[in-house]
Amino acid sequence: MDKTPQQILKEKREESLLGGGIKRIEAQHSKGKLTARERLDILLDEGTFQEIGAFVTHRSKDFGMEKQQILGDGVVTGYGMIHGRLVYVFSQDFTVFGGSLSETHAEKVCKIMDLALENGAPLIGLNDSGGARIQEGVVSLGGYADIFYRNVKSSGVIPQISAIMGPCAGGAVYSPALTDFILMTENSSYMFVTGPNVVKTVTNEDVSSEDLGGASVHSSKSGVAHFSCANEVVCLQNIKDMLAYMPQNCEDDAPAKEYTAGNETRDVLNSIVPESANQPYDMREVIEGLVDTNSFMEVHKNFAENILVGFAHLAGKSIGVIANQPAHLAGVLDVSSSQKGARFVRFCDAFNIPLLVLEDVPGFLPGTDQEWNAIITNGAKLLYAFSEATVPRITVITRKAYGGAYDVMNSKHIGADMNFAWPQAEIAVMGAKGAAEIIFKNDIKSADNKEEAWKEKEAEYADKFANPYRAAARGFVDEVIEPSETRDKCIRAFDMLKNKVRTMPKKKHGNIPL
Numbered sequence: 001m002d003k004t005p006q007q008i009l010k011e012k013r014e015e016s017l018l019g020g021g022i023k024r025i026e027a028q029h030s031k032g033k034l035t036a037r038e039r040l041d042i043l044l045d046e047g048t049f050q051e052i053g054a055f056v057t058h059r060s061k062d063f064g065m066e067k068q069q070i071l072g073d074g075v076v077t078g079y080g081m082i083h084g085r086l087v088y089v090f091s092q093d094f095t096v097f098g099g100s101l102s103e104t105h106a107e108k109v110c111k112i113m114d115l116a117l118e119n120g121a122p123l124i125g126l127n128d129s130g131g132a133r134i135q136e137g138v139v140s141l142g143g144y145a146d147i148f149y150r151n152v153k154s155s156g157v158i159p160q161i162s163a164i165m166g167p168c169a170g171g172a173v174y175s176p177a178l179t180d181f182i183l184m185t186e187n188s189s190y191m192f193v194t195g196p197n198v199v200k201t202v203t204n205e206d207v208s209s210e211d212l213g214g215a216s217v218h219s220s221k222s223g224v225a226h227f228s229c230a231n232e233v234v235c236l237q238n239i240k241d242m243l244a245y246m247p248q249n250c251e252d253d254a255p256a257k258e259y260t261a262g263n264e265t266r267d268v269l270n271s272i273v274p275e276s277a278n279q280p281y282d283m284r285e286v287i288e289g290l291v292d293t294n295s296f297m298e299v300h301k302n303f304a305e306n307i308l309v310g311f312a313h314l315a316g317k318s319i320g321v322i323a324n325q326p327a328h329l330a331g332v333l334d335v336s337s338s339q340k341g342a343r344f345v346r347f348c349d350a351f352n353i354p355l356l357v358l359e360d361v362p363g364f365l366p367g368t369d370q371e372w373n374a375i376i377t378n379g380a381k382l383l384y385a386f387s388e389a390t391v392p393r394i395t396v397i398t399r400k401a402y403g404g405a406y407d408v409m410n411s412k413h414i415g416a417d418m419n420f421a422w423p424q425a426e427i428a429v430m431g432a433k434g435a436a437e438i439i440f441k442n443d444i445k446s447a448d449n450k451e452e453a454w455k456e457k458e459a460e461y462a463d464k465f466a467n468p469y470r471a472a473a474r475g476f477v478d479e480v481i482e483p484s485e486t487r488d489k490c491i492r493a494f495d496m497l498k499n500k501v502r503t504m505p506k507k508k509h510g511n512i513p514l
């Protein structure tokens with residue numbers, strides 16, 4: 001007896017759910033990896049996933065491919081909800097031709113990307129792929145470029161998040177690289193433009209996939225990845241957590257959490273900065289003492305640790321935090337920390353997330369390494385990003401604000417809205433010791449007791465400049481505040497700024513020093 005249309009549909013649905021088949025699913029599990037569909041089950045609110053294109057098959061007729069048709073063609077695409085909010089997703093299925101990207105696989109991804117852009121909701125890509133479908137040649141390469149083009153069109157319009165949960169090699173790395181955030185799973189994912197074999201042939205270096213482009217390398221050395229995740233579940237949970245701070249698109253406000261106002265004084269903030277200006281402290285303690293309890297979600301934690309960036313809630317509202325970290329390299333600005341800070345500032349500004357800057361910076365890092373690696377261009381990125389940001393912007397100087405770094409770290413002069421300083425703040429061209437050495441050189445030289453004279457002059461300079469009152473007298477600092485008052489002051493200031501409108505001159509686009 002012929003099958004009924006309903007039976008045919010049922011069978012096709014069952015077939016598509018199996019991807020590359022039980023054996024390959026088992027192989028995926030034996031590597032400690034989940035399947036494309038299992039990942040979506042964890043990522044999305046239960047029962048919300050709606051699949052699009054489950055019956056798509058490839059069109060390739062070379063190398064016997066016409067006889068190997070697998071429904072879905074190696075990528076599961078669709079939409080669903082995370083915390084009740086719409087998201088578009090694609091999840092590459094390694095059990096089907098190694099998740100490799102064919103012409104039709106790319107078309108499925110592009111369809112989802114177009115829907116995400118037109119409907120203003122985040123796009124999440126779960127990547128696990130052997131790269132271009134080798135049997136297809138250039139149509140596969142074209143498919144990648146179609147995706148890259150859409151990544152760029154969507155940039156700054158909708159949040160785009162990439163999780164790397166398996167191989168991601170060759171030109172395939174450029175789609176994640178064009179998105180806003182990359183998360184990698186530890187010991188099961190890697191990203192590189194050329195793999196270990198090519199590296200060996202070209203440079204004679206012996207390197208493993210993990211050491212060349214694993215989660216640890218990219219989250220600490222290169223900064224390509226923003227999160228290194230212990231396993232896939234942690235990775236998917238991080239995506240969900242991150243979305244809670246973001247709006248759906250650039251026209252939208254970030255979601256607010258319910259918040260009941262109370263006593264906002266935080267005495268703990270009074271005892272974090274040490275008395276000696278040269279002693280380090282952990283700026284995370286300041287952030288955690290200031291923002292809503294347990295709300296700080298650090299981004300790029302292991303990369304350029306001399307600056308901290310991350311999302312937080314303040315009185316229930318999303319903010320982006322950028323903070324110098326005196327506990328690492330004294331919180332100095334260098335090439336990597338400038339890049340890290342700039343990129344985060346631009347994300348927040350694109351998506352209407354107000355910025356809170358905590359400043360304790362002794363200046364830019366000197367040296368040939370920094371100069372030859374273009375600290376000029378890279379420092380300018382941070383300067384540009386802050387100057388261009390039109391969201392509400394608050395700065396709190398907790399201790400040092402020296403030299404060019406004072407200007408760069410969201411100073412009043414480059415458009416910050418409210419600038420606070422703690423009483424122990426030192427705002428000057430340089431530290432008192434170095435300053436005394438230069439401007440009192442002759443006095444010190446002619447003194448009988450040079451050591452004594454130097455100390456005296458250092459104290460004189462410190463007395464004049466190692467405080468926040470010169471800057472406050474000029475209005476560069478709006479208010480000198482007790483640390484314990486900071487949370488209250490910031491909540492009030494962000495509330496005061498909530499209807500801020502600032503427009504930049506009409507232009508096609510600026511030319512950030514890339």
Ligand code: HXC
Binds near residue numbers: 096097098141169
């Ligand atoms: C077609 C592929 C494939 C690919 C893997 N498969 N990669 N099929 N095109 N690119 C298939 C395998 O034939 C195999 O099929 C199944 O996927 C699983 O692969 P295995 O090799 O058995 O798995 P594993 O041992 O885990 O190794 C995974 C891998 C390896 C490291 C990804 O498969 C690999 O090196 N693949 C080729 C990678 C590559 O060179 N891609 C092109 C990169 S260049 P069966 O039927 O046995 O299950 C590129 C350019 C993009 O992508 C440019 C964009 C601009």
